[in-house]
Structure formats: C-alpha cells, structure tokens
Amino acid sequence: IIPRSILMTTFEGIHYILCALGDGSLFYFHLNIETGYLTEKKKVTLGTQPTVLRTFKSLSTTNVFACSDRPTVIYSSNHKLVFSNVNLKEVNHMCPLNSDCYTDSLAIANDNTLTIGTIDEIQKLHIRTIPLGESPRRIAYQEASQTFGVISMRTDLQDGSSVTPSRQSASTHASSTSNSSNSKMVNTGTSMMGDHMYGDEIEVHSLLVIDQHTFEVLHAHTLLPNEFATSLLSTKLGDDPNTYYIVGTAFVHPEEAEPKRGRIVVFHCNDGKVIQVAEEEIPGAAYSLCEFNGKLLASVNSTVRLFEWRTFAKELNMECSHFNNIIALFLKTKGDFILVGDLMRSITLLLYKPMEGTFEEIARDCNPNWMSAVEILDDDIFLGAENSFNLFTCHKDSAATTDEERQNLQETGLFHLGEFVNVFRHGSLVMQHAFESTTPTQGSVLIGTVNGAIGLVTQLPADLFNFLLEVQNKLAKVIKSVGKIDHAFWRTFSTDRKSEVCLGFIDGDLIESFLDLSRDKMQEVAQGLQIDDGSGMKRDANVDDLVKMIEELTRIH
Structure with a gap:
C-alpha cells in the first residue's frame, strides 16, 4: 500500500506530518523542525478509498480536510488531533474559496457534482434543533422510507363542544393528516371527552412521520381521545417484506389506578403517507415494544407478551405470556434471551423456548431497584439504571453449582451517576475501530438522561481496569473537586434504603x-504506577505513558 497524499502542517504550535495511504488509513507523526525527526507515530482509518489531504482555515484556525469516501475534518483540541465526520457521502477533491460572493467557503467535488458551501463551527458533536411545537416522547428511525417516526403530545383546549389546539404545532400543520377511528375503544372506561369542562387542557397524542433529510413533517396520525402513546418501534415482522411503524398505546382514565385497555397499532409508511395496517387490543398499556426473532415482543402492564405476525391476514396473534412482574416497563433482547426491567423489582432474565412456544424465567436480581432503563452488555452481564440516579451491573453465573445461585443475578458494579437515565442504546458517536489502540475496550453503550446529557459505557479488560482504578484514586487526591466533595463519597451507590461504595x-x-x-501534577499522579512493558514484565509508568493511554481512551467518544 503506497502513500497517496502527504501534508506538513501545524496545529496549536505543534508540527505534524500527515501521510494518507491508498487503503484509507492515515499515519501522523510529531515533527521536530530542528532535527527532522518524526516521533509519536499514530494510525487512524478514515475510509476505504485513497485519501487526499488539503488545508483550509476556519475562524482563523488551520484545519485539514481529508477527501475520501468518508470525508473528515482534522483539527486540534487541547493539543490532541480530533477527527470529525463531514455530512457528505463522498469527496474527491476540495479547495478553499474566498471571493466577494463566497466568503470563507469550500469548493468540494466528487464524480458527479461540484458543491460550494461553508463549514459549521468544527466540533465533534453537531446539534440541530427542529421545532415541533409539541412534546416528543419516543423516536424511531426507518431506513426503508428514509423517515423518522416520532410520538408526540400536544395540548388542546376544550372550547364549548369542540376542542381547539392551544398553538400551532407539527401535528396540526403536517403535509397530510389522519385520525384513528375505533368506536369500541373510544367507549372503553367511564371517562369520556364530553366530561371535560370549558377551558380544560386535553392531551392529544400523535404519530409524526418526518423526512430524514429535510425534517419536514410528512404525515401526522392522531390517536383516539384519552389514548396515550407509550412506545414506538420500526421493524420488519416474519416473512413480510414491508417495514412497519408499530405504536403501543394506553387508554388513560382518571378513575383507573392503571390503564386497563390499550392498543398495538401497525402503520405502513409509503411516499410520506401513513396507512394503518392492523391493530390489536390489549388489556393495559404497551410500555415497551421489541422485534424478537421476527415476532413482536411487548410489555403490557405486568405481563410480557409475544405476538406472531400473520403476513397475509395482516394481523397479530398472541403466542405466549409471562406474568411475574409488578409493571414491566423495559424490554431488551439478545438471541433467545429477554431482559425485563420492572417498575420496582429490578431486572429479570427470561429465555424463550421456540419449540414449546413458552417463556422460562432464568434469573433475577433480588434487590428492589426502581428501574429507569436497562441494557444487555453481553451474554452474562446486564446494565441497569434506577431512580436514585445510580447505575449498576449484574452478572449471570452460568457455571454456578446450585440452582439457587444460577437463578440469582449478582451485582458486580455500583456507581452513582448523579443524573436520571431514561435510555440506553448500543452505539457510538465516533467512527468505530478507526484507531490503532493499545487500550482495548469492548462494546459501546450510549446513555441518555432527562437533563439532556449523553454518556458512554464500555467494558475494560481486568488488567486495564485495575490500572485505571489506581490512576483514579491518585487523581482524586491531586484534583480538588468543586465544593470539596470527596470523589469516593460522590460516586457511592446511594438509595433510600442503602449506600454502598462504588464498585466495578x-x-x-x-x-x-x-x-x-500541569506537567508537575501529571508527574505526581504517575509516581508509583507500574505498567506492562509488553513482555509480561512490569516497569514504572511515566507521564507520556499515561498521556498516550488516556488520549486513546478519549477517542472512543
């Protein structure tokens, strides 16, 4: 593999040589101007095609544009090179363009087009706000139709005998609209829309279908009166070639302690139009929906139910159920295993037996955690978040000698995050496997919180974990926290009933x-630490060892 583009540039006073190869990989080095020596060789994979490197200026700062099948902007932050994806599919060549008509612009060419544009403020995470005028509750992406499905809630006002929207919003001004109509379900319960008084605020739930590229609301489907949307899924079912949006709902009435009726509604999106294909009445709220081995898995109040899709009849048929829950709020699946997050009984692991068409409870966490999110990290380790702003992990001991031990999920990790987590998702904010790294990590789970924070959880090998634990303990002594709060105290797993030190x-x-x-403080932290020299022997760690290791870890997000 031969070099295709070589560039010498300076970022934040540090001189670099960048060398792009024909396979899309990039080597970069620190350059000593006086001696000509190249040091600190590192490698990153930017794409799969030959890469062309070009410099340009943004906000008076020099940056590098890497033209390839995955165009990337290279810049420096805190004396580290950062690689930020560009929202273009393929770029063959780029050059800066600065004229009266096009100030601080870039001219970008590929096989078919020439594009002239400006680049946003260069950063890792770009945020674009799409005003809906109503509250989004759930979101799902559908690649087949190039759309996002969004469950939203708006507030209407009772105005005499009619209901009027309190303000303009996405569901009232969509390109096309439709409404659910099911007289049987409307009449469920004793609380009718007619019971509302003049001026009452009424919640109206809708399914919005939004174009992936323009974010135009293509269609809005309004649900029935008193019907609240609780879950959303985009998936294929069985041998049906179509991809569907599936909405889980509940009919909410003030006189009922919990919903007694609900629906699972199947929609098909075609050319921006949404058509209701099927619906299944259920005895409660569909809090969570998952695709499971070509079937539909749903948590309905205290039960977990599996539905089979009949392609030609376009209907759902219930196959089996599991009942041992208070309220089953969350579902995650892996193979034939199902992880259930309960309102107040932590997590339970189920096994689906396809030959028998039944669920079997394999193990459960006996601690009374009030769950807010769950995720499966691997075959034996499960991640949970509970309502006291803590995270925990549980381990399934398949090698245990007794049934009692095998049926009990052991807590192996405890951590106080300090924020209320409401979603876990496998994924990453950066290109995966892009860097040649000596600090291996396994998996990447994103965390979303109600305050809008995004975090990441990854798994570490035992030796790296133990080394970083030493580094963490030393840093906690060197760095003074805001308010002089002890780090170990802040990260202690704490609920109303117990407090346990951070673990795992x-x-x-x-x-x-x-x-x-500062360099002196870094030296203080590195003092006394030992690392593997690559041959299985230990040696004293220095500041450069720590900087290299931690810089590599920062690149996973």
Whole structure:
C-alpha cells in the first residue's frame, strides 16, 4: 500500500506530518523542525478509498480536510488531533474559496457534482434543533422510507363542544393528516371527552412521520381521545417484506389506578403517507415494544407478551405470556434471551423456548431497584439504571453449582451517576475501530438522561481496569473537586434504603481530567504506577505513558 497524499502542517504550535495511504488509513507523526525527526507515530482509518489531504482555515484556525469516501475534518483540541465526520457521502477533491460572493467557503467535488458551501463551527458533536411545537416522547428511525417516526403530545383546549389546539404545532400543520377511528375503544372506561369542562387542557397524542433529510413533517396520525402513546418501534415482522411503524398505546382514565385497555397499532409508511395496517387490543398499556426473532415482543402492564405476525391476514396473534412482574416497563433482547426491567423489582432474565412456544424465567436480581432503563452488555452481564440516579451491573453465573445461585443475578458494579437515565442504546458517536489502540475496550453503550446529557459505557479488560482504578484514586487526591466533595463519597451507590461504595466502575470524566493537569501534577499522579512493558514484565509508568493511554481512551467518544 503506497502513500497517496502527504501534508506538513501545524496545529496549536505543534508540527505534524500527515501521510494518507491508498487503503484509507492515515499515519501522523510529531515533527521536530530542528532535527527532522518524526516521533509519536499514530494510525487512524478514515475510509476505504485513497485519501487526499488539503488545508483550509476556519475562524482563523488551520484545519485539514481529508477527501475520501468518508470525508473528515482534522483539527486540534487541547493539543490532541480530533477527527470529525463531514455530512457528505463522498469527496474527491476540495479547495478553499474566498471571493466577494463566497466568503470563507469550500469548493468540494466528487464524480458527479461540484458543491460550494461553508463549514459549521468544527466540533465533534453537531446539534440541530427542529421545532415541533409539541412534546416528543419516543423516536424511531426507518431506513426503508428514509423517515423518522416520532410520538408526540400536544395540548388542546376544550372550547364549548369542540376542542381547539392551544398553538400551532407539527401535528396540526403536517403535509397530510389522519385520525384513528375505533368506536369500541373510544367507549372503553367511564371517562369520556364530553366530561371535560370549558377551558380544560386535553392531551392529544400523535404519530409524526418526518423526512430524514429535510425534517419536514410528512404525515401526522392522531390517536383516539384519552389514548396515550407509550412506545414506538420500526421493524420488519416474519416473512413480510414491508417495514412497519408499530405504536403501543394506553387508554388513560382518571378513575383507573392503571390503564386497563390499550392498543398495538401497525402503520405502513409509503411516499410520506401513513396507512394503518392492523391493530390489536390489549388489556393495559404497551410500555415497551421489541422485534424478537421476527415476532413482536411487548410489555403490557405486568405481563410480557409475544405476538406472531400473520403476513397475509395482516394481523397479530398472541403466542405466549409471562406474568411475574409488578409493571414491566423495559424490554431488551439478545438471541433467545429477554431482559425485563420492572417498575420496582429490578431486572429479570427470561429465555424463550421456540419449540414449546413458552417463556422460562432464568434469573433475577433480588434487590428492589426502581428501574429507569436497562441494557444487555453481553451474554452474562446486564446494565441497569434506577431512580436514585445510580447505575449498576449484574452478572449471570452460568457455571454456578446450585440452582439457587444460577437463578440469582449478582451485582458486580455500583456507581452513582448523579443524573436520571431514561435510555440506553448500543452505539457510538465516533467512527468505530478507526484507531490503532493499545487500550482495548469492548462494546459501546450510549446513555441518555432527562437533563439532556449523553454518556458512554464500555467494558475494560481486568488488567486495564485495575490500572485505571489506581490512576483514579491518585487523581482524586491531586484534583480538588468543586465544593470539596470527596470523589469516593460522590460516586457511592446511594438509595433510600442503602449506600454502598462504588464498585466495578471507572469514572471516565475524572480519568480524562488528567490531560488538563500541569506537567508537575501529571508527574505526581504517575509516581508509583507500574505498567506492562509488553513482555509480561512490569516497569514504572511515566507521564507520556499515561498521556498516550488516556488520549486513546478519549477517542472512543
């Protein structure tokens, strides 16, 4: 593989040589201007095609544009190179363009088009706000139709005998609209829309279908009166070639302690139009929906139910159920295993037996955690978040000698995050496997919180975990926290009924703060630490060892 593009540039006073190869990989080095020596060789994979490197200026700062099948902007932050994806599919060549008509612009060419545009403020995470005028509750992406499905809620006002929207919103001004009509379900319960008084605020739930590229609301489907949307899924079912949006709902009435009726509604999106294909009445709220081996898995109040899709009849047929829950709020699946997050009984692991068409409870966590999100990390380790702002992990011991031990999920990790987590998703904010790394990590689970924070959980090998734990303990002594709150105290797993010291977790934010320390403070942290020299022997770690290791860890997000 031969070099295709070589560039010498300077970022934040540090000189670099960048060398792009024909297979899409990029090597970069620190360059000593006086001696000509190249040091600190590193490699990153930017794409799969030959890469062309070009410099340009943004906000008076020099940056590098890597033209390839995955165009990337290279810039420096805190004396580290950062690689930020560009929202273009393929770029063959780029050059800066600065004229009276096009100031601080870029001219970008591929096989078919020439594009002239400006680049946003360069950063890792780009945020674009799409005003809906109503509250989004759930979101799902559908690649087949190039759309997003969004469950939303708006507030209407009772005005005499009619209901009027309180303000303009996405569901009232969509390109096309439709409404659910089911007289049998409307009459469920004793609380009718007619019971509302003049001026009452009424919640109206809708399914919005939004174009992936323009974010135009293509269609809005309004649900029935008193019907609240609780879950949303985009999936294929069985041997049906179509991809469907599936909405789980509940009919909410003030006189009922919990919903007694609900629906699972199947929609098909075609050319921006949404058509209701099927519906299944259920005895409660569909809190969670999952695709499971070509079937539909749903948590309905205290039960977990599996539905089979009949392609030609376009209907759902219930196959089996599991009842041992208070309220089954969350479902995650892997193979034939199902992880259930309960309102107040932590997590339960179920096994689906396809030959028998039944569920079997394999193991459960006996601690009374009030769950807010769950995720499966691997075959034996499960991640949970509960309502006291804590995270925990549980381990399934398949090698245990007794049934009692096998049926009990052991807590192996405890961590106080300090934020209410409401979603876990496998995924990443950066290109996966892009870097040649000596600090291996396994998996990547994104965290979303009600405050709008995004976090990441990854698994570490035992030797790396133990080393970083030493680094963390040293940093906690060197770095003075805001308010003089002890780090170990802050990260203690704490609920109304117990407090336990942090276990099995490393605080990544604290580890990364090492890079912001002065050289003297870095030396203080490195003092006494030992690392593997590559041959199985230990040697004293120095500051450069720590900087290299922690810089590599920062690149996973």
